[in-house]
Amino acid sequence: MSAKNPPTLDTSGMPDFDKTDKEADFEIMADFERFNQKNDVFRRSWWDANIRSEKSRLFYKTYREPLKTWRKADGFTQKDYAFRNATWHVSDLFTEMKENEDRREGFTDAFTLYRDVAKEKTHFESPEAAANEIKNIAKRFGADIVGITQYDERWLYTQKFSDMSLTERPNDIPDGLKYVIVTAQRMDHDLISTVPSALSGAATGLGYSHDATVVLSVAQYLRNLGYNAVASMNDSSLNIPMAIQAGLGEYGRHGLLITKEFGPRVRLGKIYTDLPMALDKPLHFGVKEFCGICRACTRGCPVKAIPDGAPTNQTYNQSNIKGIKKWTVNGEKCFGYWVAQNSDCSVCIRVCPYNKDYSKWLYCVGRWLAGTRLRSLMLTLDIKLGYGRRMQPKLWWQGQRGTFINLILNFLSLRKRKKNFSS
């Protein structure tokens, strides 16, 4: 992991990028540049007058403090915010624990809340045995999907950035942690189906609170076995390319990872370690081809932040990484919408045809179809059956009864649409 922030890439001891990029379907151009955390939209909302506003201040404030007057709109009442903020509480406790040291662990800084690494090491029979054990343990701690990839410096932020002191600092992941365990935790389907709403932000909060428990526990387990390990959520590096390399899923038009198990409805975390483990390979199940014919996220995004065309190396502003041919989202527009509605958004997750519960066999058939030449049929079915529609937040509060009413409402609107189709 060499010098902390070299402007050029140190590839010594790194995997053969050409080979792994081909497997992952990454198109890295000659003008590639690593990303500085200071330029992500959240960080810019603290130092850049183009993003920072009275409304953005209020947006952050209402994650901690009540609004003076609550909105009456369904999904934005005091109860909705009370629940959303409580789901963030566990994650917030970890994040705020070292604020007096100018650290916001899990978001701008990797976690440092551990007991020491054991002096004696447990040895594994083989890297495969080690990988199996760690995946099993991560799942016991609550991870839904786990993959392992080799440390790849390209995705590490060149610098991290403090929202508090507004200073750039070196990325301080210790040297020699050559393996990255990437975890995905599912987010709640029904909560996400209420977006746009403050209530839907509870899926995000729950995701981070679960994430924090999983990554911290896995890291401590590795340390108890005598290996160095550092847990991380959004800090230090880019989760999506690492998750793709670790075989957790494919990249979608909406700029998110699409997993086979939960589609894009996941939160990602990672643990850097020096325990040698067998690596996973990228997974392909037809997402790129399906996104080629689908535009549900492009159309669904309230501020048209998601591209319509083929992948390109176009960037919208300083908040996009340079030199990668991919689908890229306009983060300024996206965050602008969050600030305007005073909560985060997941409409692109809600409307994505891969946002299904794949423990049900029928949806697995649909996912299989989406990966074949019958993908247009699958897409038409998905649209006609009305998937991705919004659930009224007040129905969510009614529990099973509300879910049932929502089903009936969907059925009635389906009949109405059928009539319109046939007339």
Ligand code: B12
């Ligand atoms: C900052 C940020 C945002 C910001 C701003 C992004 C920006 N451009 O600054 C905004 C407000 C837009 C945002 C929105 C959302 N985010 Co966000 N975000 C992040 C965060 C913290 C940092 C990413 C970053 O630095 N981006 C800046 C540059 C690199 O952006 P970019 O060039 O546009 O690249 C994006 C993608 O193309 C991809 N990417 C980057 N490099 C490469 C390289 C290759 C080869 C490929 C294929 C992809 C890829 O990752 C970037 C994600 O922003 C990550 C956590 C993390 N550390 O990765 C979560 C993260 C990406 N967000 C996440 C989610 C879920 C969301 C939302 C749905 C909100 C929500 N309710 O949770 C929306 C979705 C918007 C969308 N369609 O992309 C998840 C994604 C999970 C998944 N299934 O993939 C992450 C990983 C958080 C987590 N811990 O799970 N986010």
Ligand code: SF4
């Ligand atoms: S989170 Fe909302 S605003 Fe942002 S890209 Fe997705 S749909 Fe658009």
Ligand code: SF4
């Ligand atoms: S909504 Fe459609 S185009 Fe967008 S990511 Fe999902 S499958 Fe791809």
